[in-house]
Ligand SMILES: NC(=O)C1=CN([C@@H]2O[C@H](COP(=O)(O)OP(=O)(O)OC[C@H]3O[C@@H](n4cnc5c(N)ncnc54)[C@H](O)[C@@H]3O)[C@@H](O)[C@H]2O)C=CC1
């Protein structure tokens with residue numbers, strides 16, 4: 001079946017950069033070293049991008065040996081040695097939404113000869129499901145009921161750790177209203193919540209957000225937030241964003257969900273906020289440090305649910321990834337602007 005590149009709205013944002021057309025001899029093809037791609041998308045590219053030679057599934061060593069052929073590669077291949085050995089390289093598709101691992105590297109982040117793209121928005125729907133899985137587990141006292149299965153205990157009193165509360169009528173703050181944050185906000189509306197949201201720059205307010213502001217409004221919004229969901233990229237501006245001062249602004253008994261990056265939260269301040277009752281509980285898919293060591297005190301909090309950076313896993317994420325990835329490959333071959341170009345100044 002033909003692939004509709006706009007469905008299901010997986011493509012993220014069309015942020016500027018066109019990759020400078022490499023100097024090709026007549027009849028020569030653009031060479032891209034990539035990961036696996038379904039037959040459907042490979043067939044689409046054979047049809048729509050006949051000037052693209054897609055080389056899939058090389059090992060890093062094989063790719064390095066052929067680096068001088070490559071015009072574009074997946075981040076998996078783009079080691080410092082590879083980039084140094086690839087004079088024709090123009091584009092690197094980073095295979096994650098977060099680029100914090102790459103942005104301060106000489107060979108990629110500081111290498112202005114390369115256009116870098118990421119996977120923003122790709123995992124939005126699945127991660128938003130995960131956010132509500134964590135939130136509902138906390139507000140519906142699920143961990144204790146799951147634990148009671150081991151002993152067959154019918155315990156209607158519950159744990160007293162996770163309070164059974166309702167979401168309707170409460171206020172949820174999305175910090176970072178991007179591809180993921182928007183999906184969280186839509187679901188929060190479905191639960192009858194009031195939605196506040198911050199984003200880096202001004203934009204029209206979508207109808208699933210009640211009040212929207214730029215990053216500097218965070219401190220105004222926190223006192224109103226029963227639930228805070230962190231969906232920002234990790235940048236200089238967002239490192240340690242949730243610190244002791246910001247937890248102090250939240251109402252007592254609030255909930256925190258972090259699916260962004262562990263370092264967006266000051267872990268010591270988080271534990272203090274849990275200890276002092278400022279936070280009722282926290283759901284964390286990302287931690288600092290990560291992986292969370294077995295003896296880390298966060299594991300001992302009964303009111304913290306940790307998932308091991310798995311929030312984005314699911315078939316829909318893979319489907320959306322392929323749609324976005326193959327559309328970028330087609331655009332690269334056609335000399336059209338790519339989706340999800342990283343803005344080095346913004347850091348994501
Ligand atoms: N837990 C996981 O498995 C995953 C985690 N992530 C993390 O989530 C982050 C966001 O992903 P997407 O929504 O796809 O990216 P996105 O680029 O679509 O959205 C990022 C949003 O954050 C906003 N933002 C940036 N700086 C801000 C600031 N200082 N204050 C408020 N808002 C700010 C931007 O305006 C944008 O709306 C990624 O950078 C990554 O670190 C992404 C995918 C999977």
Ligand SMILES: O=C(O)C(=O)CO
Nearest residue numbers: 095096097098119312
């Ligand atoms: O895409 C990302 O940034 C992720 O964290 C995926 O695990």
